[in-house]
Amino acid sequence: MLTDGPRGRFTLPAERLAFLYEEPELQVDELGEGLWTIYDGQYRTVFADSDDGVIAWDTLSTPGRARAYRAAIERPISTVVYSNDHLDRSGWCSELAPDAERVAHEWCARVVALRGADGQLPVTRTFSAREGLGPAVLHFPGLTSASGNIATLFPRQRVLYAPETVLPNARYSMLPDWHITAFSASLRALLELDFDTVVPGRYGVMTREQFAEGVAFLEAVDAAAQHAFAESVAVWLFDAMEAYVKEQLAETWGHLDGFDEHIGIMGFRIAHHYLTGGWSTEDTPAALPQA
């Protein structure tokens, strides 16, 4: 196991960063012929066989986990797809497959280049809307979260890998780096694709019906947060916002795991979207890249 290595944005002394280099046991499950999902207990991703070698999606969330991912695949990796720019998704290609081709949406590639994080290697091939890649088709459905976040469809296995979109529960925390203006339309665009199974970026594998339910849940939180703000619930008072959205949503959505713990901060975050107007040119109806 490494005791030092790439550290992303962390500035703590090396002796405090041992957690970055732990290599946990990973759970690997076959989703269909030539397609697997891999799970480290926190994050989930997929890898697939192609005519040119293994294609790995993302890197898992730390250098150590990326190395464990590489070991679990047990074969050379020819291509790594970055689903989005976040370091906990695609930050450690230096440990996973430093010589592989790296494919990402052009907005993701731009942020990765600008960031220059030590383990997140620059993208070598970009696309803008849709791109075939071996057994998969990469889709940019519009803005969801992060920069250039894509979903990947595996038509033969009828599987959609869609990290940082819908979860099989309500554990969204503060919806970090979400683009509230477009998320509903973007997620509904994904529902136009032909799939039965969804691999989210975290937690368990979902059915198509669970994905659709998750979209409806997020839309319901959005509406409840707007109503709270519209009805003069003080958007900066957490307890008041939490009480309002809980009351509005518990009957229909209270069965979702994590609802009680997360619904307050979700509503609070979305209310601030309507308070401030959305963040940057990305989170507008025009959905333009940031200057």
Add this chain to the structure above:
Amino acid sequence: MTDDSTLADDAAPVSPCHRGIFTIAGVIPSQLQWRDMTYEPLRGKIWTVSEGINRSIFIEGKTGVIAFDTFGSPMGAIAYRSAIDRVLPGKPVHTLVYTHDHLDHTGYAADFAPDARIVAHELTQNVIVARQSDGQLPATETWSGETAWCEIDGVRFLLVYPGPTHGDGNCAAWFPDLKLLFMVDTIIPGVGYTFLPDWHLASYIPTLTRLLALEWDVFVPGHFWLTDRDGFAENVRWYEAVAETAQEAIADGVDVDSLHEVTRYAHERLAADHGALFRFNEYAGMNLLRYVYEFVHGGWGVEGNTPACHAPLEVPHAH
């Protein structure tokens, strides 16, 4: 006020006021809620105005008024305009300066001063044009770069864009003759901001501290009350402490998806040195959670990954 509701859902009835970016149908009562403004003279011909939460400034010119921002709702904008009219009767608001793009500060020029000349940084303007929010008028004049001297109706000030801090194109206004600096949604007394919405944390502290090169002893923030250079330094220390503690929380294996757990950690680690700060109990946890994501994700978007400029702020000579 207007009957225009073109940005609302098709099903929405005619709205009695500007709607911002609300997409729900029907009237938005909070947009119609009256806000009582308090105002006081600051220095020279500068006044400050607040409804208790947001704060702005306006300046008496020779023939009219130069106002900054609009407050955050149609009624807030109307109350702001009413306050100016009471303080400076007969003087029109001929110029409006936007500090940044957010609706809670600049969303309602259509209610505040629809015919005024509006000045904004081009980064602010980009967002406003793309957003098309009902009530937020685009600027009529934009500026770019780091600084721009303004000589308007006998009032002289320097607009300063020190780099990404919060929102888009967020700029300060420096009044050198009065040693006064006004900047919204950056420095604030205590832990005044919730989860640091639309903050650009990677470059935040070095960018802000460039403003210390200017000569000022009064800082007017966009919320709550006035502060000074000591208050500025105290607020920067808070951000530095949160940045360090966020990394410690991750290293210590705190469940960083749990606001409850992160808040508990924040209180445990930060209360001894910072617990007396205004609103520490309310927002220390949210501040920490936001910083945790900064380190987990690596910053958000282009703005969140733009390297900070460490060069001293250069003040151009006024014409």
